[in-house]
Amino acid sequence: MLDLRTFEGDAMRFVDLSQVWRRLVASAIALLMSLAFVFDGIPESAALAEAWPRSQPLAAVGTALPLETAKSSESFVAKAVEQVGPAVVRIDTERTVTRQGGPDLFMEDPFFRQFFGDEFFYQSPREERLRGQGSGFIVDAGGVVLTNAHVVDKADRVTVTLKDGRVFEGTVQGADEVTDLAVVKIAGQSLPVVPLGDSDAVKVGDWAIAVGNPLGLDNTVTLGIVSTLKRSSAKVGIPGKRIDFIQTDAAINPGNSGGPLLNGQGEVIGINTAIRADAMGIGFAIPINKAKEIEQRLARGEKIAHPYLGVQMTTLTPELARQNNTDPNSPFTVPEVEGAVVIRVLPKTPAEKAGVRRGDVITEIDGVAVKDAEQLQKIVDDSKVGQMLKVKVQRNGQTQQLTVKTATLENAA
Numbered sequence: 574m575l576d577l578r579t580f581e582g583d584a585m586r587f588v589d590l591s592q593v594w595r596r597l598v599a600s601a602i603a604l605l606m607s608l609a610f611v612f613d614g615i616p617e618s619a620a621l622a623e624a625w626p627r628s629q630p631l632a633a634v635g636t637a638l639p640l641e642t643a644k645s646s647e648s649f650v651a652k653a654v655e656q657v658g659p660a661v662v663r664i665d666t667e668r669t670v671t672r673q674g675g676p677d678l679f680m681e682d683p684f685f686r687q688f689f690g691d692e693f694f695y696q697s698p699r700e701e702r703l704r705g706q707g708s709g710f711i712v713d714a715g716g717v718v719l720t721n722a723h724v725v726d727k728a729d730r731v732t733v734t735l736k737d738g739r740v741f742e743g744t745v746q747g748a749d750e751v752t753d754l755a756v757v758k759i760a761g762q763s764l765p766v767v768p769l770g771d772s773d774a775v776k777v778g779d780w781a782i783a784v785g786n787p788l789g790l791d792n793t794v795t796l797g798i799v800s801t802l803k804r805s806s807a808k809v810g811i812p813g814k815r816i817d818f819i820q821t822d823a824a825i826n827p828g829n830s831g832g833p834l835l836n837g838q839g840e841v842i843g844i845n846t847a848i849r850a851d852a853m854g855i856g857f858a859i860p861i862n863k864a865k866e867i868e869q870r871l872a873r874g875e876k877i878a879h880p881y882l883g884v885q886m887t888t889l890t891p892e893l894a895r896q897n898n899t900d901p902n903s904p905f906t907v908p909e910v911e912g913a914v915v916i917r918v919l920p921k922t923p924a925e926k927a928g929v930r931r932g933d934v935i936t937e938i939d940g941v942a943v944k945d946a947e948q949l950q951k952i953v954d955d956s957k958v959g960q961m962l963k964v965k966v967q968r969n970g971q972t973q974q975l976t977v978k979t980a981t982l983e984n985a986a
Contacts, residue, residue, distance in 0.1 A: 650782055650796055653782055653837070653838070654782070654839075656768070656839045657784060657833060657835060657839050658736055659737065659765035660711040660764070661710050661785065662708065662736075663706065663708060663733070664706065664709050664720055664734075665704065665706050665731075666704065666725055667702060668705075669700055669729055670703055671700050672700075706786065706789060707720060707721065707724030707725075707828060708831045709831045710832065711765060712769065714766055715761070717758060718743065718757040719755075719757075721754065721755060722748040723750075723753055723830065724755065726748070730742075731757060733757065735765075736791070736792055741759035741761060742759070743758065744757065744758045746758050747874050748871065749871060751879045752816055753816065753859065754844070754863070754868075755831075758872070767833055767840075768840045769861055769865070770836050770838070771840075771862065772861045773860075773862055775799055775819065775836065775842050775860075776802075778798055778799060780797075780798060780837035782796055782797075782834070782836075782837075783796075783821070783823040783832065783835075785828065785832025786828050786829070786832070787828040790828075793829075797823030800855075804817065804818045804819075804820045804857065809849070809857055810849070815954050816846075816859055818860075819857065819858045821834060821856050822856070825856035825857075826848070829856075830845060830846060834858040842858075842860070843860055843861055844858055844864060845857075879954070880953055880979035880980070880981070881923070882922065882924045882977055882979065883925060884915050884916075884917065884919065885915070885917040886913040887913065888913060888945040889910070889912050894909040894910065910936055911936070911942075912934045912944075912945075912967070913934070913946040914932070916931065922980070927964070929975060932968070933966040933967070934966060935965070936967055937965035938962055938963065939952065939962055939963055953979065956979055958981050959979060959980070960979050962979060964976070
C-alpha cells in the first residue's frame, strides 16, 4: 500500500473544516489507507537484471505505421485494434510471501497449554505463492514492454505472452512507483510494436479505446471517450502518486493495468492504470508522454528522483477557515486566506528541518501565490532535488518566510 511518510502534499479538499479537525486528519489518512480505488493488476517485482543495450528512443522504434483512413463500412475501432493488437501482451507474475503463523485459538485454553506447552501455541511460518496478472505493450521490436509498476511489483517471475501465443520470460529492467511505470525486457527480435501518439494533443470528447486482458480474458477491447484531462492523483484518490491522469469511460477492469489506451487513429495515448471501485465508467490512464520522459532511464535500471517537502496538507479557503475557527473542537485557528494548510509535518524531512509547523498555511512558494494544495504539489513536482524553495506561511496571525531545500522522495510504495 502507499506510505504516507513518503509523500507531501496529499492534496485533498476539505469537505467541512468546521465539523471537526478530526475529520481533516481522518480524511488525509483515509485516502492513503483505503479508498475505493482499484489497481488493475497484482503487484510483483523482480530484481533488476543487467542493463541491455538500446540505441533508439522510445517514440521512434519499430515498424508500426499510422492508421489508414478506414472505409466507410469498416469500424475505426476494428482497424485500430488490428494494428495494435499483436503488440499488446499479457503479463503473468509470481512471487513468494512468508506469512507468520498466528496463535491457535484451540491452544489458548489454559487446560491444553499445561499439557502441550507454549511451543504449540503458535503455528509455524508458511510460504505462499501468489500469482498476479496484468497487461502491457511492446514499444521496441527488440523486446521492450511498457506496463505499470504495480503489475510487476516484487515479482520473482514475470512471463509475457503475445497474442500469437508466443511466451517469453521477462526481466524487470526498472520501475518507478511514484509514476507507476515499469519497463520489462523480453528476448525477442522483430516483434510487433505499437505506434505512440501525443497525449498533449488529446482533447476531451476524443475516442478512447482500451485494450488488455481483464480478468484473464485476453485481447479484450472496450470503447469510450476521454472524459477529462489532467485529473490529479490526489483528486482521484491516490495521493501517493505524482500523475495527472487521462480519465475515460471506456470500461477498464482488473487485469487491464498496463495495457494501452488508444485514440481513434490507433495510437497509444495512455497506459490504463486504475478504476474507481465505487463507480462505473470511471477509469484512469497515465499519459503516454509521461512514459516517454522516463522510459529509457528505467530501461537502464536508473532510479527516478522525485523532489518532496515532507508535509501532509489540504486546501484552505476563507470560508473553510471561518468554519474551522468557529469549531470549539478545532486544535487551532487558521487565517481566513487561500492556500494549503499543513496537517502534519513528517519527521526527518526537508519541511521539518526548515521549521514548517502543523497548522501553517502556505500562501506562496517561490513568488507564486498558492491557491490550493494541488497547485503547491505541482510546483514541488516541477522543482529539482536539492533546490531551495522560498515558502511564505501564515502562522499565528503573522507572515513568515522559510527556505526549504527539497530532497529525494524515497520508498514510494
